[in-house]
Amino acid sequence: xxxxxxxxxxxxxxxxxxxxxxAEVLANNIxxxxxxxxxxxxxxxxxxxxxxxxxxxxxxSLEMARTNGKHLPVSQDLLASDQLLYRTPSQxxxxxxxxxxxxxxxxxxxxxxxxxxSFQFLxxxxxxxxxAIKGE
Amino acid sequence: MSLxxxxxxxxxxxSAQSIRLNTTASNIANAETASSSTGDVYRAxxxxxxxxxxxxxxxxxxxxxxxxxxxxxGVAVKGIVESDAPLEMRYQPxxxxxxxxxxxxxxxxxxxxxxxxxxxxxxxxxxxxxxxDAAKTMMQRLLTLGx
Numbered sequence: 001x002x003x004x005x006x007x008x009x010x011x012x013x014x015x016x017x018x019x020x021x022x023a024e025v026l027a028n029n030i031x032x033x034x035x036x037x038x039x040x041x042x043x044x045x046x047x048x049x050x051x052x053x054x055x056x057x058x059x060x061s062l063e064m065a066r067t068n069g070k071h072l073p074v075s076q077d078l079l080a081s082d083q084l085l086y087r088t089p090s091q092x093x094x095x096x097x098x099x100x101x102x103x104x105x106x107x108x109x110x111x112x113x114x115x116x117x118s119f120q121f122l123x124x125x126x127x128x129x130x131x132a133i134k135g136e
Numbered sequence: 137m138s139l140x141x142x143x144x145x146x147x148x149x150x151s152a153q154s155i156r157l158n159t160t161a162s163n164i165a166n167a168e169t170a171s172s173s174t175g176d177v178y179r180a181x182x183x184x185x186x187x188x189x190x191x192x193x194x195x196x197x198x199x200x201x202x203x204x205x206x207x208x209x210g211v212a213v214k215g216i217v218e219s220d221a222p223l224e225m226r227y228q229p230x231x232x233x234x235x236x237x238x239x240x241x242x243x244x245x246x247x248x249x250x251x252x253x254x255x256x257x258x259x260x261x262x263x264x265x266x267x268x269d270a271a272k273t274m275m276q277r278l279l280t281l282g283x
Contacts, residue, residue, distance in 0.1 A: 101260075123280075123283075
């Protein structure tokens with residue numbers, strides 16, 4: 001029997017990373033709430049997680065094959081720029097800015113809570129691993 | 137870890153809003169600064185905000201082989217522009233700074249607009265502080281992983 005970290009930790013590791021990334025995107029929206037012409041952006045969390053999950057289930061992530069030793073490894077970014085979507089504005093302002101401070105703040109707080117729950121899950125996985133190692 | 141980037145983003149937002157608050161303070165303080173000629177009179181100042189593009193940052197760090205990302209990180213003040221709205225001309229022959237025709241020029245500062253701007257800037261600043269606080273909590277929690 002072997003203990004694999006990726007099996008033990010499951011999807012929560014990726015979820016936590018995505019939540020962190022999303023927090024960054026939302027923070028950027030809020031910082032640019034008064035910038036003319038700025039378009040609010042967001043991540044489709046479930047679509048990305050689903051994609052990641054399928055990669056895990058298939059046993060390989062979406063890494064590019066390196067057929068030659070001289071090939072540079074492509075950094076495996078969990079979030080490529082084309083996965084960053086634009087938010088549909090509910091009330092766009094006249095200067096072309098589509099940031100709705102209330103929506104962004106609500107999303108940010110929601111994301112923080114979801115981050116905490118992902119964290120809790122991950123933390124408990126680590127706890128059970130420690131228990132298994134100690135054998136108490 | 138990209139959580140630490142939130143500190144930079146919220147920090148840039150806070151500094152941009154404080155510059156906006158600064159120009160507002162300057163505008164309100166100088167709202168009644170009279171002058172005898174149109175050239176010397178104080179004009180309302182406004183900051184120009186622009187999103188900071190990440191690829192510019194990445195290039196500066198020398199990692200230009202990284203994939204190009206059009207996402208932005210934070211906000212920057214591009215500059216401060218003076219308003220070219222018409223100046224206020226008042227007929228005050230007794231004023232020590234009146235010109236030959238008896239007119240005094242007052243700045244084109246709209247105090248009501250400045251007050252609204254001040255409220256907007258302080259609220260935005262507050263929001264950025266809260267974002268930073270939330271990021272701090274998230275980071276602190278992360279440090280307790282596995283405990």
